[in-house]
Amino acid sequence: MLNADMNVEKWKNVLRSNVWNGIMPVLNLSYQNLPPHLQPCFAYSSIFPEDWRIEPDKLVYMWMAQGLLRPQEGRSMRMEDIGRIYFDDLLSRSFFQKLKDHNGNYYVMHDMIHELAQSVSKEECFRIESDNVREIPSTVRHLSINTDALLQLTSICDLKNLRTLVFFSYNHSIGSDVFKQLRSIRVLDLTECKMEQLPKAAGKLIHLRYLAFAETPKTAPSSIYRLYYLQVLDVSRSRLPTLYPKGMLFPEGMDKLINLRVLHVPGAFTSQIARIGKLTSLQRLAVFRTSKKKGRKIVELQNMNELRGSLRIMNLENVHSMQEAAEAKLNRKEYIKKLRLEWHYSEETRSNDDQILEGLQPHPNLEDLKIISCSGIRSPTWLETNWLSHLQSLTLSCCRSWISLPPLGRLPHLKFLEISRMYAVKKISFEFYANGSLKGFPLLEHLRFDRMPELVEWSQPEEYRAFPSLCDVQFKNCPKLTDEAFSSCLQTLIRLSSLEISCCHRLISLPSASVLHHLTTLKELDINCCENLASLGGIHALTSLEKLKLMDCPELLASVIIGEDNYDRGFLPASLASLEKYRAFPSPCDVQFKNCPKLTDEAFSSCLQTLIRLSSLQISCCHRLVSLPSASVLHHLTALKELDINRCENLASLEGYMRLLPSKSSN
Structure with missing residues (x-):
């Protein structure tokens, strides 16, 4: 109550007051000391059942619909932002509680706080939670129902003065007689009702600001477009079928809902709304499907500058020119943080895709960009500069004709x-990093290359220190990537902690120790399906390596497992705690050898002799193994707790291990 008030007299006045006879008087005093604009917002929250998980955005929309949010003088702020400030203020004063479970954070009202909300709102707010309610006071304006027992709502309540009607649990349908009486309704949530179809009378709820419904297997009534003041339409929890009797959910005329700010519907259904560009107050539009039909072309996005969050634009093959693409005016949409530009996949080059992508230049505030299946031959100029100075995440996929990367x-x-899936890219050149006056990729942490069938070469001058922050790298399905290119990529990654190599069939050997010794922070190495990999090179130089996983690398022979230069202290680093080997040769604390049919006793012994931190070892389908290493080797494995041996058909002796029992446990 006084946590933000440093006035000593006020604290003393509270101490001298007569509120300390029980908890409720104290809580009531806290309510009385709320700023005037927060009191009605808190009182309104009493419509929620006890222990109900409150969704802040939904509550803010309800406050907004009831006119409880006040614009701040001298500041241009959205009503949604003002409402969230109100919610966070009540949260900081403990009128709401923030809890957490496996699904993330959620918000509730404490039982005593909920009781307080009921007491201060009893004249205007009412909850029906059983069938023994016979009459609702005429002063009630906000009503919620949380029972299946109530059958006749009109018999116990005068509906014409209600401004809120919310169903939290009601396994019945609401008839048109109810809708006809809701003359003053502003918030109507039918999510938990069984509604086969909204009645035509719903179109006469002219004061309605917030409408939510779920089970609607038929189209919305054509009269819905008359709800000119509607701000929120939420059908997000609907189990919508694929087909409708009339082929669509929304009727003609939806573009007349010019005050609509929130449209929560499955993405596929927004494309049914013709002339959606007239909804200039709309805050979110998850998906926009471009079409060649009038009223559904990309120009509809032109004046929708209040859009925020994420936007996915699909079927860009229906856009004909750069001029048409530019009509979307994406460069004016400053609140869009995530943008996905997507063409329908085609194996043929579309000559105008380059120009269309050029015309789709985003606003520089963009943080996340995905470009999918653009069939042009080059990247846009706005991606070749630092125009997108706030961009944090970038995905380029299936731009199959791009020869080089921007x-x-x-x-x-x-x-x-x-x-x-950049099928034409053969080389990562110096231009990829940018010019020499700038350290390339100064903040990049995660790098993925996948399905690059022609990638052969990677050029990087030794004196150029790119990727100073890179900690996670993946190379997958790069079948032509050479040892030299791979080595060139790794040589400056001083902060690398995780490396995954998969289906890079041309790799024969990992880089030498002179390259790998720079990787002083590498802890995890995963090598998978590299069918020609025969040597782990200078892997002993990875002094921080803790987990090594080798799978489906059949050419990893015993003779090369010994390591380059016959490294006499063991070819694996002593830091290794995990080693997994699946049809290949793995690593440290936890190590698995699976399907390594050519692994010999000598190689296996050499591998283990320095793994002083090894706690778990699994050996499977290593058919050439005849005996476990001697006790003189195994006695170094002081941390080993689990040993799993499976389907090693020629293994005949466990002598070295048996001598170490009973300090170990075996499966």
């Missing part, structure tokens, strides 16, 4: 980069 190293805040 200079993405110019992007100063990029943290995540995924490049996949």
Whole structure:
């Protein structure tokens, strides 16, 4: 109550007051000391059942619909933002509680706080939670129902003065007689009702601001477009079928809902709304499908500058030119943080895709960009500069005709980069990092290359220190990537902690110790399906490596497992705690050898002799193994707790291990 008030006299007055006879007087005093604009907002929250998980956005929309939010003088703020400030203020004063479970954070009202909300709102708010309610006071304006027992609502309540009607549990349908009486309704939530179809009378609820419904297997009534003041339409929890009797959920005329700010519907159904561009107050539009039909072309996005959050634009093959693409005016949509630009996949080059992508230049505030299946031959100019100075995540996928990658190293805040299915890219050149006056990719942390069938070469001058922040790298399905290119990529990654290599069939050996010794922070190495990999190179130089996983690398022979230069202290680093081997040769604390049919006793012994932190060892389908190492080797494995041996058909002796019992446990 007084946590933000440093006036000593006020604290003394509270101490001298007569509120300390029980908890409720104290809580009531806290309510009385709320700022005037927060009191009605808190009181309104009493419509929720006890222990109900309150969704802040939904509550804010309800406050907004009831006119409880006040614009702040001298500041231009959205009503939604003002409402969230109200909610956070009540949260900080403990009128709401923030809890957490496996699904994340959620909010509730404490039982005593909920009782307080009921007491201060009893004249205007009412909850029906049983069938023994016979009459509702005429002063009630906000009503919620949380029972299946109530059958006749009109018999116990005069509905014409209600401004809120919310159903939290009601396994019945609401008839048109109810809708006809809701003359003053502003918030109507039918999510938990069984509604086969909204009645035509719903179109006469002219004061309605908030409408939510779920089970609606038929179309909305054509009269719904008359709800001119509607701000929120939520059908997000609907189990919508694929087909409708009339082929659509929304009727003609939806573009007349010019005050609509929130449209929560499955993405596929927004494309049914013709002339959606007239809804200029709309805050969110998850998916927009471009079409060649009038009223559904990309120009509909032109004046929708209040859109925020994420936007996915699909079927861009229906856009004919750069001029048409530019009509969407994406560069004016400053609140869009995530943007996905997507063409229908085609194996043929579409000559105008380059120009269309050029015309789709986003606003520089963009933080996350995905470009999917663009069939042009080059990247847009706005991706070749630092125009997107706030971009943090970038995905380029299936741009199959791009020959080279843009200079993405110019992007100063990029943290995540995924490049996949770029079938024409053969070389990562110096231009990829940007010019020499800038450290390329200064903040990049995660780098993914996947399905790059022609990628052969990676050029990086030794004196150029790119990727100073990179900690996670994946190379997948790059079958032509050479040892030299892979080595060139790794040589400056001083902060790398995780490396995954999968289906890179041309790799024969990991880089030498002179390259790998720079990777002083590498802890996890995962090598999978590299069918020609025969040597782990200078892996002993990875002094921080803790987990090594090798799978489906059949050419990893015993002779090369010994390691380059016959490294006499063991070819694996002593830091290794995990080693997994599946049809290959694995690593440290936890190590697995699976399907390594050529692994010999000598190689296996050499592998284990320095693994002083090894706690778990699994050996499976290593058919050439005849005996476990001697006790003189195994006695170093002081941390080993689990040993799992499976389907090693020629293994005949456990002598070395048996001598160490009973300090170990075996499966």
